[in-house]
Amino acid sequence: MWKRIDELAVRDLAIVGVSKHAGKTTALNRLIQDAALTKRRLAIASIGIDGERADHVLGTVKPEIWVPAHTLFATAGSVMSTASAAVEWKVPTGIYSPLGEVWIGETITQGTICLAGVRQLAHLLTVKEIFRKFAVDHILFDGALSRLIATHPLVSDGVIVSTGAVVGPLSEVVKVTQGILRKLNLPAFPDPFLRELPIDDAGVFVGKMFPRVDHADHFSEFELGEIEHYPNASAFTVDIRGQVALTEEHRLFIYGGAVTDGVLRGLQSRKAPVFVVAATPAHVFVSDLAWRSFTRAGHHLFVRFATRVIGVTVNPTSPKGTMIDREQLLRGIESLTDVPVWDVME
Secondary structure (H helix, E strand, C coil), X not given: CHHHHHHCCXXXXXXXXCCCCCCHHHHHHHHHHHHHHCCCCEEEEEECCECCCEECCCCEEXXXXXXXXXXXXXXXXXXXXXXXXXXXXXEXXXXXXXXXXXXXXXXXXXXXXXXXXXXXXXXXXXXXXXXXXXXXXXXXXXXXXXEHHHXXXXXXXXXXXXXXXXXXXXXXXXXXXXXXXXXXXXXXCXXXXXXXXXXXXXXXXXXXXXXXXXXXXXXXXXXXXXXXXXCCECCXXXXXHHCCCCCCCEXXXXXXXXXXXXXXXXXXXXXXXXXXXXXXXXXXECCHHHHHHHHHCCCEEEECCCCCEEEEEEECECCCCCECCHHXXXXXXXXXXXXXXXXXXX
């Protein structure tokens, strides 16, 4: 995996699982172990709790997180009681959680660590800034499907997706993974001007677009016109159609917060094409059905800041012992993507 990371010049990497126990911590451990062979200095943080010995909800054993000496990590110190690595606590982060304040620690021996306390985008950006002061080579973020904030381009410049037998039979693994990859691979809207818009989580920008050619469909075939800001509109509050006297030229809808099924359904009947733009893939909460209906109507879904998926890891064995044929699993996932697919247990 590190060869691929180096080829793409990825410095900060997020690892996200398509479900719990999909193998992301196993993938993280493999990255850590391989990095130790080349003396890379890592910093590690997690969204949620990782490194504990058991899932107390499912009653299953979980892989611990092993690190070499001189690894930086962010955690609430109270969860380190079962860890085996000796630690020097460096600095407090000012991030408070139910488990206590999050500190930056450095292992002074090899061993296991437990990660907890980092829960939101602002926390990730805070620990990332502190990690940088310690001259680490790479930062690894252990993410989660339900909290894709670790994939935000401000946090990471590459993403590895972990999937596997825990999802169900092969057909279900392929279906679920395909949906996640489709979301993470959403393209950035081509006009870089949109990245500079001062949009917040509760605002919508609505823009006019004028066709340059007959039967225009692609963004490049339109001229971007006036863009207006509606700060009180969002997917969960005011329907944008109730705030704007929409004309046929209103084709561009840029959401600062979530983009939901309701957003797509509300715009689907408009003359195609309509361009809906979310901030990042982490802001997209749409079902496959709503997405397919929207695109079949001739419309397009974009993001302002795209995520870069650099690879997929597979785990052919579930925590309950259910197995999928390894070769079939690899082929099934490889059929979905042009990025490398790895079995990290090899």
